[in-house]
């Protein structure tokens with residue numbers, strides 16, 4: 118018997134803007150550190166990819182604290198020096214949306230593979246420009262589309278592929294929760310204040326329609342047209358330093374998507390809603406043969422044969438236990454963190470040329486839907502989603 122020799126391939130990753138909420142929790146701790154802690158990413162029987170991050174940002178003390186907390190040895194505030202190091206092949210950006218273009222441009226010039234948070238920009242033309250920059254330079258590139266790997270969505274997709282739902286008719290997405298304004302002493306804000314300022318790249322339409330684009334495209338079909346209404350329900354909030362500021366962008370969004378295959382999807386997204394549903398995101402999918410409630414980790418289904426037969430009668434208490442008539446889809450495999458799974462896909466793409474369809478060009482489609490959503494609200498009309 119010939120013993121196979123495991124090769125360990127180090128891959129240097131410049132992780133920028135990583136002291137922020139997403140960078141720290143999802144990308145560094147739950148993804149890159151987790152991959153390192155598990156002994157690297159095993160590919161086949163003879164290769165281990167070992168990510169070796171360098172943390173970059175503006176604040177030395179914050180970077181140092183994060184590095185110490187996560188056991189990462191390399192960090193710097195000198196992004197140009199980091200980009201000049203040929204031993205670090207990947208540039209990842211989780212800085213602010215409006216900062217993204219500048220960093221991506223620099224990293225493209227330095228010849229790095231590019232991976233970044235969504236949205237890549239707030240305008241489609243800019244998102245496409247960044248995609249083209251990467252393509253023209255022949256650089257591998259990708260955008261975070263984490264929701265695709267959420268356990269609940271994977272369970273739904275399994276049943277969809279097995280034909281459980283028959284013909285899918287409609288989808289009702291409810292996303293959101295109450296984000297505290299910071300005005301009440303014991304209820305501090307739980308999301309960064311820039312999210313509520315347009316001038317800083319905020320707004321729930323820009324934020325969430327990017328996600329709904331790839332979720333809908335992948336699970337239900339290509340989007341043909343959009344109608345969207347936004348609102349700034351709460352006009353002032355307190356920032357991180359306790360100073361009041363004016364909310365200059367939408368904190369709720371009521372959107373309808375018409376798909377090419379006739380499916381109608383309605384998605385409510387809101388930072389001003391209290392939760393009385395199964396999860397922070399739920400999608401109810403109704404089909405001719407069955408329905409699903411899709412949450413972040415769980416998925417419940419009801420088949421045509423087990424659908425109760427309600428009769429309208431407001432004079433008596435409801436005799437049917439509607440919640441009791443749904444069955445939870447069991448776990449059938451292990452489900453890892455969604456961001457980590459996508460990171461692993463990207464690492465295999467860079468190191469082994471594995472396919473990675475979640476490119477900056479794909480990400481631009483999300484920006485396109487967001488931009489059309491904003492226009493639809495402003496013009497109070499349905500708008501077609503043309504192919505990019």
Ligand SMILES: NC(=O)c1ccc[n+]([C@@H]2O[C@H](COP(=O)([O-])OP(=O)(O)OC[C@H]3O[C@@H](n4cnc5c(N)ncnc54)[C@H](O)[C@@H]3O)[C@@H](O)[C@H]2O)c1
Nearest residue numbers: 134136137138139140174175211212213214234235236309
């Ligand atoms: N995939 C998702 O589900 C998801 C969820 C939330 C946010 N995001 C996206 O992730 C990005 C970051 O969002 P967040 O919620 O972590 O915000 P955040 O404010 O917590 O983090 C932003 C980080 O970028 C840093 N930064 C800002 N300007 C910089 C500059 N010029 N140079 C270097 N660093 C800079 C900040 O210091 C901070 O560390 C945004 O683009 C946002 O749209 C994605």
